[in-house]
Amino acid sequence: MRWVKLEDIQRFSPEKMVKASLLETDRFFLDLYCFEPGQSQKPHSHADSDKVYVVCEGEGRFRVGKEERDLGAASAILAPAGVEHGVVNRGPGRLVLLVFMAPKPRH
C-alpha cells in the first residue's frame, strides 16, 4: 500500500493501546499507536533500531532514558537504539502517535 489515510487505519480498544500498521518496507516500519485515556506503552528498548514518536492527537507523558516530558500534537520524540522508552496517556483525551522505526527489528 503506497497511499494511506491515517483516519482509515486508526482504531482504539478498551482493552489496551492498539498498534496499527501504516506502511512497512524491508528497511523500516511506520505504525499508528492509539491510546484511550489511561493506556500506555511500557518502557522497553530495541538493541539495534531507532524509534521516533510523533504526536498526532492528544498529549502523552513520554519517557526516554531518565527524562520524562508531557508533549502534545506536532511534537517529535527520539528514542535511540538501546535507550529505554515508553509513553502513558494520562488523558483526558485520546492519544494518537505516528511511530517510525528503522531498521525494522528482527523478531
Add this chain to the structure above:
Amino acid sequence: MRWVKLEDIQRFSPEKMVKASLLETDRFFLDLYCFEPGQSQKPHSHADSDKVYVVCEGEGRFRVGKEERDLGAASAILAPAGVEHGVVNRGPGRLVLLVFMAPKPRH
C-alpha cells in the same frame, strides 16, 4: 536533540521549498519540508533508501512512479527505493510535510 516541536523547526522561503532537519541518527533522518504555494520538489529517486511523506498541513499533488494523487493532512505516502517521486504545492495554502528516510542516503 531528542524532543522537538515541529513549529520550532518550520520555516518558509519565498525562493524555494525549505528542508528543515527534525531528527537524525545513523539509521535514518526525519525532515520537515515547507512549501509556499507553487513550490515543489522535483521528481527524483534514491537507489537504496525508502522515503515516506506525511502531510501535516495543506494539500500536495504527489507523484510516485507513474501514479499521481492529491492528498491532504494526515495522509502518508510511500516512495520505495528506486522509484521516482516528487510533490507540488498547487495551493492555495502552505504545505508542510514530515519526511522520513531510511537508511540515511550516503552523499
